[in-house]
Amino acid sequence: MTTNETTDNTTSNTTDTTSYVPEHTPRLAWAKLAPDVYKAMIRLDTAARQGVDPVLLELVKIRASQINHCAFCVDMHSKDALAAGESVERIIQLSAWEESQHFYTAKEVAALALTEAVTVLTDGFVPDEVYDVAAKQFDEAELAQLIAAITVINAWNRFGVTCRMVAGHYQAGEHR
Amino acid sequence: MTARTQVLDPEVGKAMSALSAAAKKGLGDSGLAELVQIRASQLNHCAFCLDMHLELARKHGVSEKQLDLLYAWEEAEDLYSERERAALALTEAVTVLTEGFVPDDVYERAARHFDDARLAHLIGLITVINGWNRLMVSRRIPPGGRAW
Numbered sequence: 001m002t003t004n005e006t007t008d009n010t011t012s013n014t015t016d017t018t019s020y021v022p023e024h025t026p027r028l029a030w031a032k033l034a035p036d037v038y039k040a041m042i043r044l045d046t047a048a049r050q051g052v053d054p055v056l057l058e059l060v061k062i063r064a065s066q067i068n069h070c071a072f073c074v075d076m077h078s079k080d081a082l083a084a085g086e087s088v089e090r091i092i093q094l095s096a097w098e099e100s101q102h103f104y105t106a107k108e109v110a111a112l113a114l115t116e117a118v119t120v121l122t123d124g125f126v127p128d129e130v131y132d133v134a135a136k137q138f139d140e141a142e143l144a145q146l147i148a149a150i151t152v153i154n155a156w157n158r159f160g161v162t163c164r165m166v167a168g169h170y171q172a173g174e175h176r
Numbered sequence: 177m178t179a180r181t182q183v184l185d186p187e188v189g190k191a192m193s194a195l196s197a198a199a200k201k202g203l204g205d206s207g208l209a210e211l212v213q214i215r216a217s218q219l220n221h222c223a224f225c226l227d228m229h230l231e232l233a234r235k236h237g238v239s240e241k242q243l244d245l246l247y248a249w250e251e252a253e254d255l256y257s258e259r260e261r262a263a264l265a266l267t268e269a270v271t272v273l274t275e276g277f278v279p280d281d282v283y284e285r286a287a288r289h290f291d292d293a294r295l296a297h298l299i300g301l302i303t304v305i306n307g308w309n310r311l312m313v314s315r316r317i318p319p320g321g322r323a324w
Contacts, residue, residue: 027283033296036198044191044307051185068273118314120274121220126314131180144183144315151310158303162270162278163296 027164041155048148051141056108058086060115060146061153063094067119068157071167076175077153083172110137111146118150180316184324192311195304202297206236208260212267212298213305215246219271220309227319229305259289263298270302 031038049057058081065073078091093100097112104112114134117126135143159165200209210233217225233243245252249264256264266286269278290298317323 028292028296028299030296030299033293034198034202034300036202037195037297037300040191040195040198044188044195047185047187047191050187069277070273114314118310121222121309121313122272122274125221126316131314135180140181140183141185144181145185145188147311147314148185148188150314151307154310155303155307157273158270158306159299161273162266162283162299162302164278 023166023168024164026166027162030159030163041152041159044155045152048145048152051145052149054084055086056111056146057149058084059090059094059104059108060111060150062091063097063112063115064119064150064153065157065160066095067116068154068161070157070160070165072160072165072170073153073157075167076170079170079172107137110134114146115150118147119154177316177318179318179321180314182315182317182322182324184311184315186324189324192304192307195300195307199297199300199304203294203301204297207233207238208263209301210236210238211242211246211256211260212263212301214243215249215264215267216271216302216305217309218247219268220306220313222309222313223319224312224317224321224323225305225309262286262289266298267302270299271306 058077061077062074062081065077081091082088090103093103094112097104097109101109110133113130114126117130134146138146200206203209210229213229214226214233217229230243234240239255242255245255246264249256249261253261262285265282266278269282286298287295311317312323
């Protein structure tokens with residue numbers, strides 16, 4: 001959450017970033033200003049990841065962050081997924097997963113569909129068919145944790161986007 | 177209507193409650209907190225949350241008129257203070273992330289009415305009600321139902 005004036009991008013393989021648009025500054029250092037809220041978020045995140053397959057969890061986190069346009073979260077979770085051994089291909093295909101289901105297990109596809117439905121609540125509800133497919137792939141307790149995990153990444157996305165947290169500086173594993 | 181499932185890990189529920197409590201305390205305005213939570217719940221179509229927060233709003237002395245017209249607050253300016261309207265505009269922007277970002281004018285308007293710490297807690301409150309909305313709508317918890 002610090003402001004970096006330079007365009008130095010230590011994680012990029014691109015040799016010359018000097019012609020890039022300058023980095024924006026974050027709007028608000030929310031975690032410092034509301035440490036009690038931040039602490040509760042960490043507690044919630046820890047609780048919600050219990051029992052969720054870590055490979056699936058990163059896919060869910062990346063997809064929700066794409067839908068919510070959270071640059072900081074996309075950066076973080078793509079890096080964490082890569083560091084955990086996820087394939088570049090599966091990460092790239094996430095934005096088109098409905099047309100590239102053969103990159104994912106049936107369980108992952110069900111979870112991604114649920115992620116979309118739970119993330120885009122303002123357009124409607126969570127359709128029965130989406131819920132039912134997920135309920136066939138996950139037992140009741142697993143499904144409840146998955147819903148909680150989707151909820152939590154949606155929450156991080158809201159902080160990230162609203163406070164305009166800057167993407168690019170995260171190092172894999174930093175927030176684990 | 178029956179719930180799809182009432183299962184929710186108790187630690188998730190407790191952590192959510194702690195998050196709500198921290199955000200509300202830091203905002204320090206219980207009437208406004210209810211208006212924000214009702215508006216987000218309207219946008220997310222959360223019947224359980226609407227039922228609960230409408231009741232809480234009445235308890236905290238929010239007027240019936242403010243509650244009745246909350247759905248159209250932008251067209252009922254006189255009923256809400258500048259500060260309330262700034263918070264409601266921010267609530268809408270932070271709730272409907274899928275259609276864009278949080279516009280500068282909306283953010284700056286809120287920043288004029290809330291100091292940094294209060295603003296951080298207001299964002300926290302909008303975020304946590306969005307969280308509750310997701311937990312309740314996904315599991316289809318009926319109004320007044322048992323949430324876990």
